[in-house]
Amino acid sequence: MSPARVALVGPVHPYKGGGARHTTELAHRLRAAGHPTMVESWRAQYPAALYPGTQTVDEPEGEPYPDTRRELAWYRPDGWWRAGRRLAREADLVVLTLFSPVQVPAYLGVLAGVRSVRGDRTRVVALCHNVLPHERRAVDVSLVRSLLRRVDGVLAHSADQALLAQGMRGAGAGAPVTAVLPPHLPDTGAVVPPEPGERRHLLFLGIVRPYKGVDVLLRALAAGAPGDVSLTVAGEFWGGTAELEALTAELGLGDRVRLRDGYVPAEELPGLYAGADAVVLPYRTATASQNVWLAHEHGLPVIATRAGALADHVREGVDGLLCAPGDADDLARALEEFYTPGTPERLRAGVRPVDPAPWWADYVERLLSA
Known part of the structure; x- marks a missing residue:
């Protein structure tokens, strides 16, 4: 050419x-x-x-x-x-x-x-x-x-x-x-491989808008994840945090969910990933996203919906799990499956950074x- x-x-x-x-x-x-x-x-x-x-x-x-x-x-x-x-x-x-x-x-x-x-x-x-x-x-x-x-x-x-x-x-x-x-991933400095063992913690990262399905994730966390598993939702909350705070309280998740409002600069990403077992992408709809590759760059498996191109970069049962978009019950099923004994470490072992x-x-x- x-x-x-x-x-x-x-x-x-x-x-x-x-x-x-x-x-x-x-x-x-x-x-x-x-x-x-x-x-x-x-x-x-x-x-x-x-x-x-x-x-x-x-x-x-x-x-x-x-x-x-x-x-x-x-x-x-x-x-x-x-x-x-x-x-x-x-x-x-x-x-x-x-x-x-x-x-x-x-x-x-x-x-x-x-x-x-x-x-x-x-x-x-x-x-x-x-x-x-x-x-x-x-x-x-x-x-x-x-x-x-x-x-x-x-x-x-x-x-x-x-x-x-x-x-x-x-x-x-x-x-x-x-x-x-x-x-096109942000430069976060040297990637530190995750320490062995489970953190009993999940991470959602990115702008929080209705189509991202964080409300679906909260309902699934209450229904399907073991009671000692917690969640951090980190990113800019368009429209504020009040609605999700109310849902968190309604579901009895007040001591298990942290809503971290505000843009996450690149230098803070390694710490957030290091504290999680998996990244969860509960999108109702999607086009294309870097979040699967970014999680894999930091050694984490991904639990994602089959929305848009998200599923194209997750190998089901190898480096992540998939579920139906907008379906809290199916996401709850995936969270429960993820925390079956040995599964977090097995999926983490299957993660490979993208070339x-x-x-x-x-x-x-x-x-x-x-």
Whole structure:
């Protein structure tokens, strides 16, 4: 494949989380594959009212990408158009990384700027981390549809997401390319192998929103896990902790559940993993997630639902257990099975860290083909 000049439009440090890590790692991988790459990032990505968590962090969670501009702002439409005109002159391919419909107006402005300079000669691809939000509004559909019908190509992270994108693009549009979201894990320092023995403790890690199913996990913990097993729920609670605190008290779990509200920086992750027997991912719905690979990187098995791509990275009975999404009884069954004698250590022995290289090589190739 001949080299292509690529411009990625998306979040990088100081923005936090998987989205910023993915954009940064993708830029590094594209350059390593011989494609000159630049990043057009944000100085203000979302209005604070639309993102209740902390948007930025002080320390980067991976190696920053050097050829990066941070000039886009959600409140400066003139800057969107100017960025598009600049990218049209500098790139053969512009990649718009879509996480939320809130980004669509800015991306339409960037796209208009690209087209004003080079027409269709600079290709524009929408890289959809989520085609639509898990918890969506009617306006979300119309916003995303307006973008997907104007770009030259779409990359999605699962067959279901590609099908959704195809329906929104309409008849006659090119089929979206599907690529598995590759590993882009935070740099947590040296990984310490877990000590032998059981902790009698489980961990949920990540933003806490209804679709993540933490309420299902609490009900399953009360019904299926042995009485001496506890749980930490660590992450930003969108909407606060009051509802889950009430459910914890109602289920009689007050002394077994810790709700740790707030973004978890990379340096705190090893300690959380070291104190747990397994990570539990009780999602009702999912697209793609790094949480299975992140747990395996720290030597922990995973108990997950068969939602989205979660089950694709769990080997049932080897390095984790699976259950039905949104089903507290089935998750309770999995927790009970996990704590049968010898099972935690057997599953932990089956855990293997992921090798990122082949996943990224395939991803880069598929992105460029889109």
